[in-house]
Amino acid sequence: MDIKSTGSRKKLRSKLSIYNDVVVGHVFAAPFILGFVCFSLIPIWMSLFYSFTDYSLGKKEAIFVGLKNFAMLYNDEIFAKSIYITLKYVLISVPLKLIFALFVAVILTRKSRMVAIYRSVYYLPSLIGGSVAVALVWRQLFARKGLFNVILEGIGMDRINWFGDEKMALYPLIFMAIWQFGSSMIIFAAGLKEIPMTYYQAAAIEGANGAKKFFYITLPYLSPIILYNLVMQTISAFLTFTQVFVITGGGPNNGTMLYALNVYNQAFKYDKMGYACAMSWVMLILMTLITLVIFKSSRFWVIDDSEA
Amino acid sequence: MKKKTLCFLLAFAMVTASLTGCGNQSKNEAAPTDKTDDKADGSQEEVSMGEPVTLRIAWWGSQERHDKTVAAIELYESLNPNVNFEYEYYSFDDYFTKLKTLVASDEVWDVFQLGGNFPQYMDKIYPLDEFIKSGVVDVTGISDANLKTTQTTEGVQLGLTNGINTYGIAYDPVLFEEAGAKLPTDNWTWDDYKEAADLITEKLDIFGSSTFQTSDFIAGCSTYIGQQGGLGQYGFYNLDLTGMGFDDPQMLTPYIRMRADMIKKGSYPDAGASAEVTNIENDFLVTGEAAMTWVAVNQFPTIYDVCKGQGRTLALATIPKVTPDGNSGAQIQSSQMFCVSQDSEHKEAAAKFIGWFESDVECNNILQAERGIPANEDVRAALSAEATEGQQIMYDYVDMVSKLPTPKEIQVLTPSGHDQVVDNYLNYIQQVVSGEITAEMAAMKTYADAEEIFK
Structure with missing residues (x-):
């Protein structure tokens, strides 16, 4: 004007x-x-x-080595193991975390004055979850004489050597990831609010029980939100670093060597920055592919609001 | 290889000197055109007393070391009001991460601490020789043998050692007696060690020995190689650090097998339990969950005092041998040293501080040999006169070990890439424990990993 x-x-x-x-x-x-x-x-x-050089921290010049770094990955036992461990971690922790988040979100949709408080409380672990302090607490809880083993002994069971046994060590970490379900829960809760009550009322008149309501109304309506949470949580699970770095350092016998920690070790501990960069790019490609697969598959299970 | 490095160092010193000449002439122009020019120029410019100098210094270590070193620095500042320090301290891993980034940006601290891994940082060390010659750094109290611990094989003085050190096994004699195990002697063997540890675990349900960390490689596995054959015949790496110091990977096998057997039996902590030990103060020996542990002897007084507080008295034994009359494999070495960096603008002031730090009695009274036994005889005499019980045991132990027959030349340095070898070595042992591979295969793999460094 x-x-x-x-x-x-x-x-x-x-x-x-x-x-x-x-x-x-x-x-x-x-x-x-x-x-x-x-x-x-x-x-x-x-x-x-x-990633195409032999660069290391502290070195001035990087010499071009072509695809050597990528070729080396083929023979790297720890690299192969870290991929396996990371996939295991993601495949177990993400679905469990989402199911748990959805479960809590559904419970907390009830109209009650306490709901806001409950939501805040359940969100807390997510706020503090990535911190070193919590990881240290976690390490103590699962230590040989930590709280969990004391409880196990108290009820007459044998102690579990959580971080000493290669097969067990990943599970406390997975448990910790699930415990940080807060952000997914909040997003689910927001999505649940958007589902019109009239659908549930209509279904009730038709005689649908709770489970039917959940599987035929709630889930389809939430599917775009499930997709969003699935993608975001998968990506963040792939990038998990702090917890393993603090709690296990990748051990025992690389049984908790998540990919990000392996990259860190190569770059900063073993002085192979070029190699670590190559590993990062492999991870980027891998994550892109997995995300792409999730998106492509969404055509079959995500119901768009406009279609419904 | 070595000659090249020396040539390079000499060449650099000459270039630096010649640039200094140029630098002085162009000093009046405010804007220096060349960065190196500027730096070289500074190195000799700020020497005169009274001119304010700021020195950057960094080290790694425990909280105790941080407190003591800061106190020593403050003493130096009060004695030399023109010198001001900016200090930084880190844990071991973080220190080297930071150092590497500073190396890349040519901004290494004026005074910095380096251990046996210094060959990686050779380009960044400014040798002390010229300062020793000119009298800025006084080394009269330090024996040639101790000076040698921080020299290159060509005799270039890279720094001054912060302390002389060696490995030993700290143990609690009362726990041994309770279990009915034979106490360590000066000639005990690895078999005696294992027998005692297993017995203690059987009888007392605690670890016989602790801990399964990098010291297991340094004090255990690599010493084990040096103990075999004639005196000085074998070492893990060769003397020039250009290849392996032994040919047969199977020389490692008995040690690896013993280690795996002990972990299986529970007389040695597995990786998960060992991860709970984050520093020497919460080692299983100190918490009463183990009867022995590895120590670098400078750590001994600390844990001795802690255990004394619990009403326990620790003792210090030598590392077990392969045969009772064989080599001890013991190595008296520099725990770490302080160096002047090539990037420093105040090299002389930095060197002067290092000289003071190693030789001043008052300063070392603050430091209390926490970095290792002082190399300077006067300082050592002054400190041992007022030593605590734990320190006295440490002094006596080092005296005893230094009298053991040792080869003329030993290799205590580690090449770049060594950390990965050690990490893999620890993993292979765990694979032996779980039955994934045999001890022979673990030995082959460890050898192959180490060999890979030199390819």
Whole structure:
């Protein structure tokens, strides 16, 4: 309005001024764009370059080695094991976490004054879950003389050597991941609210019981949200690092060597930054493929709102 | 290889010196055109007393070391008001992660701590020779043998050792007696060790020995190689650090088998239990859950005092041998050293501090040999005169070990890539425990991993 009623000089000034929508948009986006370019985009492309070199921290120049790093992955036992362990971790923890989150979300849809408090309480583990402090507590809980073993002994069972037994060590970590179901739960709870009550009323009149209501109304309606949660949780599960780094350090016998920890070890402990970059790119491709599969498969199980 | 490094160091020193000359001439121009020029120029410029100098220093260690080192630094600052320190301290792993990033950006701390892995950082060390010659660093109290611990094979003085160290086994004699196990002697063997540990586990339901971490490789496995054959015939790596120091991988097998057997039996903690031990103060020996543990002897006084507080008295034994009359395999070595960095703008001030740190009695009274036994004779005499019980045992032990026959030359350094060899070695033993592979295969694999470094 202002622009139309005044002369061309003023027009120009106000175009340049920060009141202009385009300028304002860019100003507000600038911190993100800057951060993204500096701390994500540039390092990502640099890591692609380094993945073809023998670069290590502390070295000035990186010598081009072609596909050698990728070829080395074929013979790397720990790499193979870390892929296996990571897939196991993701395949067990993500579905269980989502089921649990959905379960709690459904329970907490009841109209009660306490619901808000319950939701906050259940969300807490997710807020603090990635922290070192919680990981340290977890390590103590599952230690040889930790709380869980004391309880087991108390009820007359044998102690379990949680972190000493290669076959057991991953499960406390999976349990910890499931325990951090809060963010998925909140999203599920929001989705549940969107389902019109009239459907349930109609179903009740038709004589549907609780289970039928859940499987024929709730699940189909929630399916887009399940898809979202599935993708997000899968990605974050693949990137799990803090917990294993603090609790087990990848042991015993690499039984908890999640991929991200393996990359860290190669890059910072064993001084093979180039190799670690190559591993990161393999992970990126793997994750892209898995996400793609999830999206493609969604055609068969996600029901779009507009179709319903 | 070695010659090349030396040539490089000498060449660098010459270039630095010549650049200094150029630098001084162009000093008046405010904007230096060349970065190296600027740096070299600084190295000799800030020497004169009174000019304020800020030195950056870093080390790794335990909280006790941090407190003591900071106190020593503050003492130096009060004695030299023109010198101001910016100090940083880390745990071992974090220290080297940080150091590597600083190496990449040519910003290594003026004074920095390095251990036996220093060959990786050779390019960043500014040798002390010129400062020793000019008298800035006084080494009269340090014996040649101790100076040698931080020299290259060509005799370039890379730094001054922070302390002399060796490995031993700390044990609780009362637990041995309770179980009816034979006490360690100076000539005990690995068989005696295993027998005692197994018996203690059987009788007392605690670990015979602790812990299954990197010290198992350093004090156990690699010492085991040196104990075989003639004196100085074998070492894990060769003397030049260019290849392996032994040919037959099966020399490792008996040790690996013993280790796996003990873990299976429960007389040695498995990886999960060992992961609960995060520092020497909560080692299973200290918590009463084990009768023995590995120690680098500078750690001994600390755990001695802690156990004394619980009413227990610890003792220190040598590392077991392969045969009673065979080599001890013991190595008196530098625990770590302080070095001056090539990137420093105040090399002389940095060197002066290192000289003071190693030789000043008052300073070492604060440090209390926590980094190892002082290399300087005067300091050592002053400290041992007022030693606590635990420290006295440490001094006596090191005296005893240094009198054992040792080969003329030993290799205590580790090449880049060594960490991965050790991690894999620990994993292979776990695979032997679970029956995945045999001890022979574990030995082959460990040898192959180590060989891979030099390819």
